[in-house]
Amino acid sequence: MSAGAGIPAPSALARRSILAVVGVLFAIPLVAMVEFTLRRGLEGGYDLSRWITVLTGDLGPAYRPLGQAIGNSLALAAVTVLVVLVLLVPTMVLVQLRLPRLRRALEFVCLLPISIPAIVLVVGLAPVYSVVARLFGSGVWTLAFAYGIIVLPFAYRAVQSNLEALDLATLTEAARSLGASWPVVIVRVLLPNLRRGLLAAGFISIAVVLGEFTIASLLNRQNLQTALVVVSKDDPYIAVVLALLALLLAFVLLLAIGRVGRGRTRKES
Amino acid sequence: MSSSTVVTPAVEPRSAAAPRGSTRPVPSRRARGGTAAWGVAPFAVYVALFLVLPTVIALATGFVDEDGAPTLDTVAALGDPFVLRGFGTSIALSAVTAVIGALLGALVSYAIVSARPEGMLRSVIDAASGVLAQFGGVMLAFAFIATIGIQGGVTVLLRDLAGIDIFADGVWLYESPGLILPYIYFQVPLMIIVFLPALESLKPQWAEANATLGGTTATFWWRIGIPVLWPSFLGSLLLLFANAFSSYATAAALTSQGQSIVPLQIRAALTSETLLGRENLAGALALGMVVVMVIVMTLYALLQRRADRWRR
Numbered sequence: 353m354s355a356g357a358g359i360p361a362p363s364a365l366a367r368r369s370i371l372a373v374v375g376v377l378f379a380i381p382l383v384a385m386v387e388f389t390l391r392r393g394l395e396g397g398y399d400l401s402r403w404i405t406v407l408t409g410d411l412g413p414a415y416r417p418l419g420q421a422i423g424n425s426l427a428l429a430a431v432t433v434l435v436v437l438v439l440l441v442p443t444m445v446l447v448q449l450r451l452p453r454l455r456r457a458l459e460f461v462c463l464l465p466i467s468i469p470a471i472v473l474v475v476g477l478a479p480v481y482s483v484v485a486r487l488f489g490s491g492v493w494t495l496a497f498a499y500g501i502i503v504l505p506f507a508y509r510a511v512q513s514n515l516e517a518l519d520l521a522t523l524t525e526a527a528r529s530l531g532a533s534w535p536v537v538i539v540r541v542l543l544p545n546l547r548r549g550l551l552a553a554g555f556i557s558i559a560v561v562l563g564e565f566t567i568a569s570l571l572n573r574q575n576l577q578t579a580l581v582v583v584s585k586d587d588p589y590i591a592v593v594l595a596l597l598a599l600l601l602a603f604v605l606l607l608a609i610g611r612v613g614r615g616r617t618r619k620e621s
Numbered sequence: 622m623s624s625s626t627v628v629t630p631a632v633e634p635r636s637a638a639a640p641r642g643s644t645r646p647v648p649s650r651r652a653r654g655g656t657a658a659w660g661v662a663p664f665a666v667y668v669a670l671f672l673v674l675p676t677v678i679a680l681a682t683g684f685v686d687e688d689g690a691p692t693l694d695t696v697a698a699l700g701d702p703f704v705l706r707g708f709g710t711s712i713a714l715s716a717v718t719a720v721i722g723a724l725l726g727a728l729v730s731y732a733i734v735s736a737r738p739e740g741m742l743r744s745v746i747d748a749a750s751g752v753l754a755q756f757g758g759v760m761l762a763f764a765f766i767a768t769i770g771i772q773g774g775v776t777v778l779l780r781d782l783a784g785i786d787i788f789a790d791g792v793w794l795y796e797s798p799g800l801i802l803p804y805i806y807f808q809v810p811l812m813i814i815v816f817l818p819a820l821e822s823l824k825p826q827w828a829e830a831n832a833t834l835g836g837t838t839a840t841f842w843w844r845i846g847i848p849v850l851w852p853s854f855l856g857s858l859l860l861l862f863a864n865a866f867s868s869y870a871t872a873a874a875l876t877s878q879g880q881s882i883v884p885l886q887i888r889a890a891l892t893s894e895t896l897l898g899r900e901n902l903a904g905a906l907a908l909g910m911v912v913v914m915v916i917v918m919t920l921y922a923l924l925q926r927r928a929d930r931w932r933r
Contacts (some may be wrong), residue, residue, distance in 0.1 A: 361735030370732040374725060374809070378753070381764040381806065382776035388767035435667075446906055450657035456922070458661075463921065466860065467914030468676055469867040471887050472907040476675030501672045509860065513818035513853075518622040537802070548738070549818065556814055563755035565870045577870075580759050592767060594725035596761040599752060606748035 382596075389593045392534035406593045414586065418594070421579035424492045428575065429561040431493050433554050436507045441550065444508070446540060448515050462508035465501050470566040473498070480549060492573050502567070507553035514549025530565045554576060555606050562602050669777070680907060682734075696903040697920050703888065708909060710797050711882040715865035718804035723858040726812020727820075750810035758870020765875065769794055797881040803871050808861050815860055819853035850926035859921045863914060883910055897904045 362370070380498035390398040404410065413417075440462075447454045465473075477498055488494050523545065527537045543550070565577035576598055657846040698704060729746070736742045768775050769787065771794075793799050823846060831841045869884030883906055889905035 362732055364733045366733075367732045370728055374729050377748075377807070378809075381768045382773065384768035385764050387774045437663045439667050443661055443715055444669075446660045450881055451661065454661065459925065461672070461923070463673060463918060464676075466863040466867065467886070467911055467918060468672075468871065469681075469884055469907070471869060471884060472679045472910070473672075473675050474679075475903075476677065476679035479678060480675050482669065495666075497671050500667070504672075505860070509815050510818065513815075513822060517818070517822035542797050548821070549699075550794045552747070552814060555747060556754065559751040559755040562752075563758075563760070573903065575709055577759050584759070584763070588763075592763050595763050599760065603748050606751045610747050 356595070364550075367368070367395060385424045385545055385592050388591055388594065391589075402589050402593050406590060406597070409588070415583065415590075417552060417574060418579045418583065421574045421576050422598075424574055425576040428499060428564075429494050429558045431496035432503060432561050433557050435496060436503060436553055436557050437550075440504065440507055441546075443554075444511055444515060445520070448520050459508070462502075466505045470502065471570070473501075474567050476568045477567065478571065482526060492563065492575070495571065495573055496561075497573075498567050498571075499557075499561050499564060502564070503504070503553075503557040505616055507559065508557040509548040510552035510556060510595075510618040514546050514552075518545050534608050551610060558606060562598070644717075649788065651883075659722065680904065680911070699909050700904050701717075704906065705879065705907070706881075707883045707886045707906075708913070711866055711884070712913065714797060714800055714804065714882060715862045718801055718808050718865050719858050719861035721805050722808025722861050723812050723854065725814075726809045726861075727816055727854060729809065730813050730817045730820050734817065746813065750813045752810075752812055754807055754810040758868075758874045759832075761803050761806060761871045762874035765794065765799075766804075769799075783798050788925070795875060799875065803875065804868070806869075807871075811864060812861060814855055816854065816857045819850060819857070823849065831832075843862055852924040856921055856924045859917050859924070863917055866913065867910065 374379075387398075388402065389402050392399055392401075444458065447458050470518070481498075484494050484497065520542075523541055524537050527541045528534075532540065562576060564575065565581075568575040569578045569581070580591055580595060580598070585596060733743060733746055755832065765773075767773055770776065771788065776787055779787060788794075796930075827845050828841055831845060836844070867884065869882075869888065872882055872885055873888065887903050889908045889911075
């Protein structure tokens with residue numbers, strides 16, 4: 353079902369104008385970052401030296417923790433998405449289908465993390481993590497438990513908008529009365545209908561984790577953002593090059609996941 | 622991809638109890654309500670351990686004495702002019718950037734709602750929104766220092782080409798007004814992410830009904846689109862407000878004084894090693910933030926109830 357197909361569309365001119373204006377406004381800071389990285393010192397002019405330094409990996413031992421930090425962030429993103437898919441999404445479907453009386457409570461809980469700033473949460477997380485470290489070790493992936501909480505409001509809204517646009521009860525009852533087993537209902541009926549919500553939830557979760565700084569830095573774990581701060585103190589130009597590359601990486605990653613997710617579901621449905 | 626394999630086992634337990642091909646789905650659904658409730662348990666335990674417990678610990682250490690009663694110090698600290706100014710700045714900054722972000726984001730959502738869902742345009746905007754919505758503190762600060770910093774690209778261009786000195790009245794980038802542009806930079810993409818699904822949930826049948834009854838595009842939006850969407854719009858707006866209100870990494874990286882908005886005041890109180898008893902102030906500020914958030918959440922809940930009216 354291609355949602356939005358029947359809604360009166362803006363004219364091509366209006367659409368292009370909106371996208372062009374907003375696109376240019378959003379491109380300016382990115383272009384300025386690129387310009388900044390190309391600047392030569394006091395003598396003026398531009399060159400590519402910093403990009404060459406970074407891209408040839410000629411950064412020296414001072415930057416070695418950065419690779420580790422990038423790996424940490426990617427692992428954290430994967431575990432966080434897993435937490436959302438295993439704990440949040442099934443609970444939301446269950447509540448929508450079977451436990452409508454819990455809907456308000458679930459919504460309240462999922463939106464609660466918005467009202468608790470990360471710095472406040474981290475004070476309470478410190479003692480919790482001393483127990484977590486004893487149970488699971490102090491591996492950086494355990495931070496994903498906390499990240500699963502901070503992505504809750506965003507993941508919830510993404511999935512819930514999609515759920516509310518569906519008549520889930522009718523869909524599942526129709527499938528069940530036609531003889532589909534529950535696993536078939538979930539894979540063939542629920543997932544294809546929920547794919548936009550699940551993709552959006554995945555997008556935002558990955559982006560949150562790649563951009564997260566507060567909790568990692570205050571709990572003394574290494575991730576991409578904490579490593580960038582360390583680098584920026586040493587050489588702001590190199591830090592901006594790395595920030596641009598990180599952005600590009602996150603963008604390509606999300607783009608690839610979006611394309612793969614859509615390509616598959618189109619074939620299935 | 623992994624979603625199918627991951628979700629299935631977690632929901633499967635209730636399938637074991639479900640009679641195959643049940644012809645009376647409604648009564649059987651009620652009968653199994655008790656079993657279904659257990660399915661909520663893993664999520665409930667997770668939330669209790671990583672959300673409720675840390676919050677209780679954090680708030681208790683800051684502004685509740687050993688008996689669990691609020692201390693007078695906490696109440697007094699919230700009335701401090703410095704603290705009140707912080708709250709004023711935070712609320713104004715959040716409100717301004719939420720409104721601008723929501724309007725721009727809704728406009729972009731409207732522009733792309735009719736684009737093919739699997740098209741390149743949608744893919745690019747989805748991915749860009751995901752990245753930029755969380756274009757976290759450090760990188761965002763880098764970007765805006767490079768853009769409108771004292772030697773930033775735009776600053777220099779405006780000065781050399783147009784003779785405009787954007788910092789003629791002082792360098793505002795590192796003060797609270799300087800936070801508006803960076804905040805909008807993450808508010809607009811967040812709006813696209815949260816509002817686009819609501820826009821897409823407008824049923825094509827409503828547009829058909831409108832057309833059948835002789836309505837125009839303007840009638841559709843005025844009589845159907847806007848009335849149905851406004852609770853979702855305001856809900857998203859509140860989410861943006863909350864997002865800006867509790868955001869602190871950007872501000873921490875950009876502002877020199879670091880005390881203008883509440884989250885920075887909390888951090889200053891937490892990390893202060895020169896003054897004793899400031900943990901109490903951090904707790905008081907946290908309480909104040911939670912109070913503001915409770916108000917926002919209450920409004921949000923009311924709006925959701927209203928939005929639901931159109932979905933049944």
